[in-house]
Amino acid sequence: MFDTQTPEKTVTSDTLKFTARDVHVYYDDAEAIKGVNVDILDKTVTAFIGPSGCGKSTFLRCLNRMNDTIPICRVTGEIRLDGQDIYDRSIDPVQLRAKVGMVFQKPNPFPKSIYDNVAYGPRIHGLANTRADLDVIVEKSLRRAALWDEAKDRLDSPGTGLSGGQQQRLCIARAVATAPEVLLMDEPCSALDPIATAQVEELIDELRQDYSVVIVTHSMQQAARVSQRTAFFHLGHLVEFGETSHIFTNPSDERTESYITGRIG
């Protein structure tokens, strides 16, 4: 049914990165996430799938506390990154977000030069002491995002002048530049054409060597192609979570099966 037989798409690590226990998220009184437990592994791509409005983005945004910026949003339960509770008082969400990078659905480069886009994170976190250090980080990040060849001659031109796919790769480079441990991606390819999508997917696969990647996607094929583990959300519940190949070939919950075969969602 899906092209899931690529050999290297197996889980290669069993180090836990995130552990979420009994997470509930409320917008005012509406409960958007209803008791989710999930373990996200290091050096693994985890896909979140599910019908629109089921809470994928909401849960993803709990992982780097982006929900803190929504005044009506309230999170309960426990989310640990490397064993450390990220909602603990001692955790500074700003530092957390440097460690847990995020790429958004719509490419959103800053209206600054390509160089400054990538250099922004390292600058505010003081990761580079000299201009030369910064140059190295920028080049490395752009290479990681497979944008270096296209951008190296126009580092001073505005990031907003790139094509949609290039912009998204620039955003990935920007996220990678702060040397995060986890990369959260919320439908990173939904604004991209198939070629750019393929490039980004290739990139995600490469990023897996060093990072834990969590990707929200509406494309079952994409989930099957890039992820090793898949979580299926439905109406705020985590219905099923496991090896991608397993979920797509042999789902144990009938809601999962209906969704991936296109009957709900």
Place this chain on the structure above:
Amino acid sequence: MTDLSSQSVRSHLNRRNRHQTMIKGFGMAAIGFAALMLFILVSSLVSSGYKAFTQTHVTVEVFVDPAEIKPERLPRGGFDDVLLASLKTYFPDVSGRADEKALEGIFSNGAQFTLRDRIVADPGLIGQSITMTVPTSDPFDQLAKDLVKRDTPETQRRVSDREIGWFDTLDQAGAISQPLNWGLISNTDSRFPELAGLKGALMGSFWALLVCFVISFPLGIGAAIYLEEFAPRNRLSDFIEVNINNLAAVPSVVFGLLALAVFIGWMGMPRSAPLVGGMTLALMTLPTIIIATRAALKAVPPSIREAALGVGASKHQVVFGHVLPLAMPGILTGTIIGLAQALGETAPLLLIGMNAFITSAPDSPLDSATALPTQIFIWADSPERGFVSRTSAAILVLLTFLITMNAIAIYLRSKFERKW
């Protein structure tokens, strides 16, 4: 499938088209009406004001008579007598105190001071003949500009037949000229229309606007940033928001009364000072800037904030590093429009005494001064005929400033429009 050619579909379509044509017609009529009014306003101002952009001058050969003007008595001396003597070379038969006085009336009252200043600056001129071009007095200016009609009966005319005769003689001799009236901008106010200029008012408006800007720009932006980005959303902030909007609608005269009571009455600041005027205008401009700034901040797409937060920027880094720069064109546009409003504001300045008669330009915001709109108010109130066209000319000067400021605002808005 719907039958698009059916009777009922067609009649619906016709009705819809009719509505659309009607709405379009109303809109165009409204715009046309507004344009017509604007045209009438500007053309009436121009037609009555353009004559004030020139000023009739008379050029005479003045012999600086050492008998009248002595170096050791400077700056005193018989400057008026010397000037009179220069005219008498054209009209040797004029004699008697009254007639001489009338003849001397061709010169503006300021002519003797112009001569005095020249001689004080260079006493070596005493005993020499110098050529001087000085404004004529207002009645002769009016005569030259045909505002005093020669065919009105002499009794109802401001210049007598004899004076017209003098004027014509001078004119034929080539002594009369009508150069551009730079005095309108470079002179300060005067009782004599031919000498009155806007320098004091321009400087007064400049100082007042500067004070207004220095106070309202940082305060307004600061308040807007706090309210929009940092303040918790609760009843208090709602209350403040409603009141800022109300403040923007308070009539300006009320601000004038407030300033009179607080700044002048209670804090003891000087009357008529541009400093107080600027502070009063700042009170009025503040809500405009706050509202414009908040709108500009709101218009910055949330994706930019998310992007910055996503790489670990703190709230203030997001606001000052990303949101504020992107909102700046909108903020500047709002500020310029607010300042343009302040520039044209009259009532509060009248209340704090910026409509005094002041014949020197202010050197600092603490000196007494008028402002452009109050100067217009003063001139419009003056009985001398010469002030009629000067009032219109001053309004045109004010409008030029306003249009320039608004044009800058429009330019900024279009230049920086949506670059994300």
